[in-house]
Amino acid sequence: MPQNIEDIAKAAGVSRSTVSRVLNGEQYVSAATRERVMAIIEREGYTPNPAARALVTQRTQSVGVMIPHDLATVFDNPWYFPTLLQGVSDRTTQRGYAMLLWMGRSETEEDLIYRRITNNRLMDGMLVASATGDNPLVAHLLESGMPLVTVERPAAHADRISYVTLDNIEGARTATAHLIAQGRRRVGIITGALDNMDGLDRLVGYKKALADAGLPVQSDYVYTGNWDRPTGYLGAKALFERGADAIFASNDIMALGVLDAAAEVGLRIPHDVALVGFDDLPVTAEVGLTTIRQPLRQKGAAAIDLLLDLIEGRARGPQQIFLPTQLVIRQTCGAQPN
Amino acid sequence: MPQNIEDIAKAAGVSRSTVSRVLNGEQYVSAATRERVMAIIEREGYTPNPAARALVTQRTQSVGVMIPHDLATVFDNPWYFPTLLQGVSDRTTQRGYAMLLWMGRSETEEDLIYRRITNNRLMDGMLVASATGDNPLVAHLLESGMPLVTVERPAAHADRISYVTLDNIEGARTATAHLIAQGRRRVGIITGALDNMDGLDRLVGYKKALADAGLPVQSDYVYTGNWDRPTGYLGAKALFERGADAIFASNDIMALGVLDAAAEVGLRIPHDVALVGFDDLPVTAEVGLTTIRQPLRQKGAAAIDLLLDLIEGRARGPQQIFLPTQLVIRQTCGAQPN
DNA sequence: GTAGGGGCTGGGAGCGTTCCCAGATACCAC
DNA sequence: GTGGTATCTGGGAACGCTCCCAGCCCCTAC
Structure with a gap:
């Protein structure tokens, strides 16, 4: 017909x-x-017919989403990507747009994808998730003038790009302050990788909490981790030796490593050492980890809202959004959940 | 310009x-x-300009993918969706197509999505993942004549629809036969939900292995589970009581439940009871579970290949593809890994 | 009565392609 | 020389919309 x-x-x-x-x-x-x-x-x-419509209006009512390879298949945190994407998808559908998804393959073939994306003009704007380092796609899109939003703060051109991220500093400050509020005074931190804004900001938040409490930052209480369980384990061992009575692990995976180390050494958590993580992975509820919850779904939705506002001219970029986090009190911090 | x-x-x-x-x-x-x-x-x-091209050729060089809500956020197996999607995405890009993704929201709003999908004619074909029950979207698409492929065998119209699924029967047969080959004679099964082809076929494979070995199917060795850890646990308790010396759990999650039960009752695995699961979840490597590996990434790629072949006229539907599985021998079956 | 303006309707033009047909040229076989 | 065929090229038409402009009608104000 x-x-x-x-x-x-x-x-x-x-x-x-x-x-x-x-x-x-x-x-x-x-x-x-x-x-x-x-x-x-x-x-x-x-x-x-949407094609005919797009031809004359120069609008397709769809947005592109790029997910880098390592984000999608990362073993440690398989919830991240589906949950974020669910938030993105929900809001996109809600606002009457369709979603074009690209997932990075091997890094060597990312170039092909980038070309595909920039050639495919079947989208009104682009969302790039967790662009690490100096992402060439981001640079390209920025130059092309296509509406662009990144999830997480991009490493380069951060002031010229619209992005949605967590209030990492405030989250880390809250976590650390909570440990201090439990009476702990020798609070250590296991940081994430420090080539990365998340890692850096969480360290800043930690230091801020100490400063607020009038405590000095001791360099031997700062252990540089790498987001993974082994560095959490090693960091905990080091901090235990140096006499820490509390640890803020910059993510939950490393916090699990801390639990491993404590079990091995025979330290009781929270009695001997209090612990707070970051992310609120589903698995952490099982082990009673006190942590900082990030609103993953909302993050996706907020990013799409910003992108569509940019596309529709309701907003003017660049614009940065910092989403609030929430302290989830369980057992490992030693506080009574209220 | x-x-x-x-x-x-x-x-x-x-x-x-x-x-x-x-x-x-x-x-x-x-x-x-x-x-x-x-x-x-x-x-x-x-x-x-792709819109102009699409207008005249009636082809957009993009395919739609629908993922139901529960698949994306299912807690038990968060790897499933990203891995499958990675396979889909890889092949789609490789063959020069773009991917439009829809993720089901709440069931109540699925209707909206369905309408969006069928109205959005910006795609040349549609891939529907794990359509459970009598999915209205599948029926709609089937009627519309748009090229359609489902991942997993659809519950309705299975003979008229092209799909890609596992060779569940052969996988389950292999698992069960492997237990028998270890000298076990009282092999029980914990089935999945039986309103579902995966669940049914794995039961068929189990029975086939028994028949091949000349063993009778005893109804009290067949426990009807529901894919989740609690039913695995309960099934194991029941089968232990009835004297089973081996268990084929229809998925790995239930196999974990079996381990829970064994630990509680004090049975040694594999010494007292041998165990094989199904799926090869990443977590199962940690607990030494012998299991049946399904090629998740290839499943996505195969589905896209079939869909694009259908679109491009290289293949004629309906066509069904059954992917082979692989026995992964670890500790719980009692065999020496070779 | 006439001018002006707002509500409503219709049709031409144009968006950027591909498809089809016509035409030009060159080559070959008879 | 002629007819036939293969190679190469150009331009009209069409795909299905939106946008713009013109025109109609009716009401109101002067």
Whole structure:
């Protein structure tokens, strides 16, 4: 059934233009006509051809999303990507857009993907998740003038790019302050990788909490980790030796490593050492880990909201959004959950 | 820079048609002309407008993918969705297509998504992952005549739909036969939910292995589970009582439940009871579970290959593909890994 | 009565491609 | 020389929309 707007017009006894006006909810159509046209559209199950529409409006009503390879398949935190994407997808659908997804393959083939993305002009804007380092795609898109939002703060051009990220500093400050509030005074930190804003900001938050409490930052209480369980384990061993009575692990995975080390050495948590993590992975509820929850789904939704606002001209970039985190009190910090 | 094919034609001193022929790699263009046009295209960084192309060719070079809500966020097996999607994405990009992704939200709003999908004609075909029950979207698409492939065998219209799934029967048969080969004679099964082809087929494979070995199927060795850890635990308790010396758990999650039960009751695995699971979740390597590995990434790639072949007319549907599984021998079966 | 303006409608033009057909040229066989 | 065929090229038409402009009608104000 080769249905086009002209067929509908004929069936309704009106012109192409009128049907178009009804379709797009424009004014200057009499109520009677509008109703009649709507009825025909409904009856025929007609939907306008999006390609034709895109050709003239220069808008496709869809957005592109790029997920780097390591994010999608990372073993440690398999929840991250689906949950984020769910938030993205929900909001995209809600606001009447479709989502084009690219997932990075091997790094060597990322170039191909980048070219595909920039050549495919079937999208009105682009969301890039966790662009690490000096991502060439981000640079490209930035230059092309296409509306662009990244999830997490990009390493380069951060002031010229719109992004959505966590308030990492405040989250880490809260975690550390909570440990101090439990009476701990020798609070150590196992940082994430420090080539990365998340890692750096969480360290800043830690230091801030100490400063707020009038405690000095002791360099031997700062252990540089790498987000993974082994560095959590090693960091804990080191901090135990140096007499720490509390540890803020910059993510939950490393916090699990801390638990490993404590079990091995025979230290009791939270009695001997209190512990707070970061991320609120599902698995941490099982082990009673006190942690900082990040609103993953909202992060995706907020990023899409920003991108669509940029596309629709409701917002002007660059714009940065820092989402609040939440302290989730369980057993490892030694506080009574209230 | 409003670049269109006409601009390129003018710059190269040829006609629109010739540029189009070069762009599409058609014959009947002299080598000299082709080279000259290519050079201009390269220099100007020109790429044809996909909307205009789609308008006339009725092809968008993109495919839609629908992931139901519960699959994306399912707690038990968070690897499933990203890994499958990675396979889908890889192959899609490789073959020069883009991917439109929809993720189911709450079931109540699935209707909205379905309408969005069927209205959005910006795709040449549709991949539906794990359509459970009598999925209305599948029925819709089937009726619309749009090329359609599902991952996993659909519950309804299975003979009219192209799909890619595991060879569940053979996988389960292999698992069970392996237990028998270890000298076990009282082999029980904890099935998955039996409203579902995966669950049913794995039971069939189990029975087949018994028959092959000349062993009777005893109904009290068949425990109907529900894919989750608690039913694995309960099933194991029941089978232990009935004297089973081996258990085939229809998925790894339930196998973990079996380990829970064994630890509680004080049975040694594999000494007292041998155990084989199904899926090869990453976590199972840690606990030494012998299991059946399913090629998740290949599943996604195979589904896309089938879909694109259908779209491009290289294949004729409906077509069913059963992917082979692989026995991964670890500790819980009692065999020596070789 | 006439001018002016707002509500409503219709149709031409154009978006950037591909497809089809016509035409030009060159070559070959008879 | 002629007819036939293969190679190469150009331009009209069409894909299905939106946008713009013109025109109609009716109401109101002067």
